[in-house]
Amino acid sequence: MIQFFHVYKTFARDVEALVDINLQVQKGEFVFLVGPSGAGKTTLLRLIFCDELPTSGQILVNGRNVCKLPGRALPSLRRSIGVIFQDFKLLRDRSISDNLALVYRVLGIPSSIGKRKVATVLKMVGLSHKAQMVPYKLSGGEQQRVAIARALMSDPSLLLADEPTGDLDSDLAADVMRLLGEINTKGTTVIVATHDTNLVRDLGRRTLLLKAGRIVEDHP
């Protein structure tokens, strides 16, 4: 599903974010990407949904070489990938359901179908009763679940989560992980970037350890 071949990413002033990354993720896998802040986890995720281009190397996503994707093919790639951002990226002046509606409107889905989809994903993350509230009135954990719900709106085959438990206490973090696990069991490939090694330890998932832009361990 995802293949990295000798991928390097260097930012301005020779900051090496990723060095010689070789990686394969199969369809339906659940993979943790762990490592300290600045190790390159976010950069690696951004390369997958083509928010950044690699300095060198090739990346295949669903058989498509994202490095050579023409601009007009980008939207269709991004529609097949759900992304949960570290800072949630929710619109603060819109209700939860309007935040989710943004996705089906962008995709041009008829509103009758779109509204049903909003109800389904909100039920899935357990926030049906807060659909009309604005994000800043929700707790951090609830906002995180809204972000997950939005990432699920387009029925993605791949879900990328960047520090989805960042500011949450351990109980809420476990809740979020359980939710991501459920999504994975329905066939969605999930990649979770986190600095929280404790969270990962007992779950028995494949774990990639990133340090200074290199994959130093790959535990199946």
Added chain:
Amino acid sequence: MDRLRYIVEDALTNIRRSGWGGLASIGTIAVSFIIVGIFLIITGNLAAVVAEWKEQFQVTVFLEDGITAEQFALLKKRIQNEGAVKTMTYTSKAEALQQFKRELQGKESLLEGLGENPIPASLQLRIHETYQTPEALKQLTGSLGRLEGVEDVMYGQEWVDRVSSVIRLFRLLGLSVGLALGLASLLIVSNTIRLTVYARSEEIEIMRLVGASRLHIRAPFLLEGMIQGTLGASLALLLLFGAFRATLWQLQVTPGQVFGMGMGSFLEPRWAALMILAGAGVGAFGSLVSVGRFLRA
């Protein structure tokens, strides 16, 4: 169909949400277009005055008293063959005296004591507009003056020279001022819209990341800009028209009456329509430029 509806809905929602920023855009467009509009009204009216003046313009050919019928017939033929001459009217000595008496109004006694009618007969020539340049007129009057039976040829030489140079100056001024104003309003408008787009950069970013096509991201902003531009230009026209009527009312005149000439008419409908169209265009262009900056990838 759904896409189109979403785009229209989004544009309208954006306008509602933009609040003061949106009003600032509309206001800026309105102010720019008021300035442009004032200029258009002035130029339009001046052009009407000039056209009127050119229509009225005539060259007078005074005839010698002793001109014979053959000479007169020949002279008329020669003048009619001149390409510059549009129409020709004849005023006899008696008619000219009558006219002069009418103009003296009550001081006809001044003419008493004059034995013979001293006023010459004349031909009044209306001149085609293309020939109303100082050079062409000089040439025409020169050749008319040499014809047999002609005593003198008169036209407002100084006037023609002066008006020609004023018109040239005004055209140049109009072109440069219009160009500068157009550019300035485009800059101001695109900057104002950039502010409102910037306020929504987060939304654009999210749309981009969830897989919106460029067209889908741009279209609502484009429509919003067009609506704002149209509203701004319409507001400008409305205010201009109000101010225009108020000015005429203050001057106690009706349109078309000012200076007894073409002065005092508002913008022609096609200019007004063009202004609204230009407003929509400026708004759309301003939006496109601003949104484009957020759409690198």
